[in-house]
Amino acid sequence: MALLDIRNLDLRIARGSELLPVVQGVSFAVEENETLGIVGESGCGKSLTALAIMGLLEGSAVRIAGGSVHFQGRDLLTLSPEERRRVMGDQMAMIFQEPMTSLNPVYRVGDQIREAILQHRSMSRRQAHDRALDLLELVRIPDPVRRIDSFPHQMSGGQRQRVMIAMALACDPKLLIADEPTTALDVTVQKEVLELMRGLQTRTGMSIVLISHDLGVISETCDKVAVMYRGRIVEQASTSTLFSNMSHPYTLGLLGSIPATDHDVEWLDAIPGRVPTLDEAVPGCAFHPRCFAAKGSCRTVDPGAAAVSPAHFVRCHFPQGSSS
Amino acid sequence: MTRPLLEVRELRTYFSIGRGGFMRRKSVLKAVDGISFSIHEGEVLSLVGESGCGKSTVGRTLTQLETATAGTAMFDGRDILNLTHAEFRPLRRDIQMIFQDPFASLNPRLSIEQMLAEPLFIHRLVRDRSEARERIAATLELVGMDAKSMNRYPHEFSGGQRQRIGIARVMILTPRLVIADEPVSALDVSIQAQVLNLIKQLQRDSGVSMLFISHDLGAVRHISDRVAVMYRGALVETGEKRQIFETPRHAYTRKLLDSIPRLEKRIA
Ligand SMILES: Nc1ncnc2c1ncn2[C@@H]1O[C@H](COP(=O)(O)OP(=O)(O)OP(=O)(O)O)[C@@H](O)[C@H]1O
Ligand code: SF4
Ligand SMILES: [Mg+2]
Numbered sequence: 204m205a206l207l208d209i210r211n212l213d214l215r216i217a218r219g220s221e222l223l224p225v226v227q228g229v230s231f232a233v234e235e236n237e238t239l240g241i242v243g244e245s246g247c248g249k250s251l252t253a254l255a256i257m258g259l260l261e262g263s264a265v266r267i268a269g270g271s272v273h274f275q276g277r278d279l280l281t282l283s284p285e286e287r288r289r290v291m292g293d294q295m296a297m298i299f300q301e302p303m304t305s306l307n308p309v310y311r312v313g314d315q316i317r318e319a320i321l322q323h324r325s326m327s328r329r330q331a332h333d334r335a336l337d338l339l340e341l342v343r344i345p346d347p348v349r350r351i352d353s354f355p356h357q358m359s360g361g362q363r364q365r366v367m368i369a370m371a372l373a374c375d376p377k378l379l380i381a382d383e384p385t386t387a388l389d390v391t392v393q394k395e396v397l398e399l400m401r402g403l404q405t406r407t408g409m410s411i412v413l414i415s416h417d418l419g420v421i422s423e424t425c426d427k428v429a430v431m432y433r434g435r436i437v438e439q440a441s442t443s444t445l446f447s448n449m450s451h452p453y454t455l456g457l458l459g460s461i462p463a464t465d466h467d468v469e470w471l472d473a474i475p476g477r478v479p480t481l482d483e484a485v486p487g488c489a490f491h492p493r494c495f496a497a498k499g500s501c502r503t504v505d506p507g508a509a510a511v512s513p514a515h516f517v518r519c520h521f522p523q524g525s526s527s
Numbered sequence: 528m529t530r531p532l533l534e535v536r537e538l539r540t541y542f543s544i545g546r547g548g549f550m551r552r553k554s555v556l557k558a559v560d561g562i563s564f565s566i567h568e569g570e571v572l573s574l575v576g577e578s579g580c581g582k583s584t585v586g587r588t589l590t591q592l593e594t595a596t597a598g599t600a601m602f603d604g605r606d607i608l609n610l611t612h613a614e615f616r617p618l619r620r621d622i623q624m625i626f627q628d629p630f631a632s633l634n635p636r637l638s639i640e641q642m643l644a645e646p647l648f649i650h651r652l653v654r655d656r657s658e659a660r661e662r663i664a665a666t667l668e669l670v671g672m673d674a675k676s677m678n679r680y681p682h683e684f685s686g687g688q689r690q691r692i693g694i695a696r697v698m699i700l701t702p703r704l705v706i707a708d709e710p711v712s713a714l715d716v717s718i719q720a721q722v723l724n725l726i727k728q729l730q731r732d733s734g735v736s737m738l739f740i741s742h743d744l745g746a747v748r749h750i751s752d753r754v755a756v757m758y759r760g761a762l763v764e765t766g767e768k769r770q771i772f773e774t775p776r777h778a779y780t781r782k783l784l785d786s787i788p789r790l791e792k793r794i795a
Contacts, residue, residue, distance in 0.1 A: 389577035419788030460720035462745035473720035
């Protein structure tokens with residue numbers, strides 16, 4: 204049984220009197236000790252999917268319109284908030300793109316980590332302090348004994364993201380959801396933070412859902428990948444299968460858009476046009492106005508997800524490069 | 528070899544920081560600390576480095592948005608760092624800047640036509656509105672936009688379209704040097720590719736010289752002829768693009784290149 208199993212998740216956003224679909228039929232599973240990457244451009248529904256898993260959509264304009272989110276065998280969506288808190292407990296944690304906005308600027312980082320620990324564990328303040336020190340060491344903050352008294356603004360972006368990871372790990376979560384954790388960081392710091400996350404996974408066996416717009420980050424860090432476009436997963440496979448047998452025209456377009464650093468390309472294979480806005484209804488396949496492979500049926504019939512090989516799903520009438 | 532269009536020597540831009548209150552401790556931040564480079568006609572030089580290394584300050588100093596502390600920058604034979612604002616004004620047309628957010632400094636209530644017409648009238652490049660509209664229409668088409676866009680307002684456009692309009696506002700002046708500071712970093716991956724291709728195409732067709740400032744090594748490889756790697760206010764290495772990417776000499780350049788996440792790694 205997978206640790207996290209999401210089936211047909213549907214999310215709608217309230218716009219005036221309308222409910223516009225923002226996430227549609229999203230399904231994926233994450234095993235223990237596994238990292239799943241979700242990749243796609245801004246507004247495609249990556250973060251909303253994460254917030255739905257975490258139960259953080261309450262009070263927002265977003266409604267859960269259907270589907271299930273099984274965590275350790277229980278469907279979180281059928282539980283009351285209290286039950287949900289009990290099942291989820293401290294077993295799921297999330298980190299965000301900009302650590303400065305999730306850290307409180309007026310408290311010392313040590314106090315914030317200690318509070319995170321005390322929220323979930325009963326122990327003395329002294330013990331919590333020691334645990335906070337251990338955590339800072341675990342995320343390789345240099346000189347933790349001194350740094351524990353620092354304020355967030357006294358740390359670099361990379362150090363703040365490490366503090367966020369330390370707080371997320373405060374109660375040994377089984378699942379860590381990281382939403383663009385390195386997007387605000389320099390490449391050299393990004394590399395360190397990604398290595399840190401991988402190392403921690405090896406030690407703890409936790410599962411990770413890594414959300415990123417960067418295919419490179421995904422390919423280096425994840426065991427499997429879900430590619431999202433406009434609220435749907437359009438391609439899903441193990442990372443090695445995806446990169447050796449990329450099938451969806453959007454995934455191919457995303458890859459072609461990235462300028463290489465190891466060879467020269469005269470012109471990038473850019474995807475034409477732009478992502479339609481939420482209130483622009485696109486009949487048929489949502490990608491067809493931008494797709495190089497679009498044919499008649501693409502404009503009228505929305506393709507379902509189909510397996511092009513075992514455990515490789517593509518939502519496209521004409522998957523590319525598949526030797527059928 | 529011909530004289531470079533821009534030759535920067537020992538450029539320094541320092542900021543004084545600190546409150547200077549009770550402790551009266553003012554300190555100096557050496558954002559740019561003695562850098563030299565040159566750009567020839569029709570050449571694209573990239574300035575690459577990580578956040579806070581001073582790369583934007585270089586561009587801002589060359590366009591007089593910051594004041595140089597020391598150094599010279601010879602543009603077409605004149606030192607542009609030692610000009611008064613009045614002396615610099617006629618050069619503004621020749622040296623244009625593309626920003627990450629092209630509309631940040633513009634009045635959002637102006638139509639696209641008004642935004643693009645303004646520099647044309649300031650620099651007296653057109654006589655009247657109909658001449659301006661003609662030129663605006665042609666330039667909008669050059670950047671891949673419908674000429675009718677000129678009747679619309681900035682909020683009606685997506686990020687990629689806005690950057691195209693920003694580029695149009697620069698190219699309409701036929702500048703000799705374009706300084707582009709992270710022009711695509713706020714855009715989505717697929718839109719970045721479109722705009723990078725556009726910048727490359729326009730640069731080639733017009734032969735304009737360009738200083739391309741970016742932290743994105745892929746974009747830098749795509750656009751540049753030569754690359755200067757900046758670290759803490761100084762240049763650690765400058766060279767032909769292929770030399771920098773394929774046989775980097777400085778340890779920091781190697782570290783930067785090693786940090787790029789690779790797409791191929793997982794392929795069996
Ligand atoms: N007006 C100013 N007053 C004081 N310090 C400044 C000023 N402008 C820039 N700095 C500082 O100068 C250094 C270089 O800034 P700059 O904006 O050039 O960096 P950058 O390389 O462009 O970074 P990024 O990629 O994050 O934009 C930074 O430490 C910055 O905080
Ligand atoms: S279904 Fe048609 S339009 Fe959609 S991605 Fe496949 S080929 Fe392109
Ligand atoms: Mg900058």
